[in-house]
Amino acid sequence: MEIVENSLGPSLEAFLSRPLFGHLATRAPEGPRESPVWYLWEDEAAWILGDAATDTFPSRIEREPACALGVVDFDAERGLVQHVGIRGAGSVEPFDPTLAERLLARYLGPDREDWDPRFSEYVAQPTDTALLVRVEPETVVARDQSYAPAPVR
Numbered sequence: 538m539e540i541v542e543n544s545l546g547p548s549l550e551a552f553l554s555r556p557l558f559g560h561l562a563t564r565a566p567e568g569p570r571e572s573p574v575w576y577l578w579e580d581e582a583a584w585i586l587g588d589a590a591t592d593t594f595p596s597r598i599e600r601e602p603a604c605a606l607g608v609v610d611f612d613a614e615r616g617l618v619q620h621v622g623i624r625g626a627g628s629v630e631p632f633d634p635t636l637a638e639r640l641l642a643r644y645l646g647p648d649r650e651d652w653d654p655r656f657s658e659y660v661a662q663p664t665d666t667a668l669l670v671r672v673e674p675e676t677v678v679a680r681d682q683s684y685a686p687a688p689v690r
Contacts, residue, residue, distance in 0.1 A: 538581055538625075543679040545619055552621055552679065553578035555610060556643045561585060561672070562605040563597040563627070570597060576606065577640035582671050583623060586637055586659075589666040598627035598670055606672050616686035625675040632667040634660050 545552055559576040562569060572594045577584040583606050587595045598604060606623040638649065638660045645652045649660065659667070 538674045539676045541676050541678045543677075544681045545621075545679045546681060549621065549677065549679055550578070552610070552619060553583075553608065554643075557608050557610055559583065559585070560607045560609075561594055561627075561670075562607070563594055564601045564603065565593075565597050570594070574606075575640060575644050576608075576672075577636065577643060579636075579639075582673050584636060584640060585670040585672065586640060587629075587668050587670050588664060589668055590664065591666075595629050595668055595670055599629050602626040602628060604672060614686060614689075616684040618682040618684065620678075620680050620682060622678045623672060623674045624677075625673045627670050627672045630669045630671050632663050632669060634663060636669065637663070637667075 540549065543549060556575075559574045561572045561574050563572070564570070570593070572592070574585045589595055604625065604627040608621045608623075610617060610619045641652065641656050641660065642649075645656060649657050
């Protein structure tokens with residue numbers, strides 16, 4: 538993984554450990570597509586939950602592995618704008634309930650009993666079409682583009 542630029546205050550690992558939305562960009566015959574996703578950054582790769590029956594991005598990754606994952610932390614009141622852009626190759630991997638639980642716990646909290654039942658059931662009884670997409674970064678650009686916000690009047 539080549540880090541082209543990193544002007545973030547926190548480390549790349551610290552930024553990517555935040556429960557932020559990612560935006561997975563893929564290629565389709567009809568043109569580019571973007572999918573909002575939850576992800577887990579682990580072992581220098583991003584892991585994304587998917588399902589071959591309901592999600593279209595896994596088949597796009599299988600056809601064309603080149604992809605990008607963008608993650609932004611934005612807070613207008615503080616003028617915070619931090620962005621990480623990951624460009625690399627995706628692969629469709631078998632579903633791993635332990636990894637899926639770690640991913641969902643980032644967003645839903647550590648106690649699976651507190652989760653929305655759709656997610657706890659997804660981990661406890663995954664469908665035959667449940668899968669993971671692994672995004673292996675080739676290059677990463679991490680930028681802090683924060684600004685001084687206008688005063689509140």
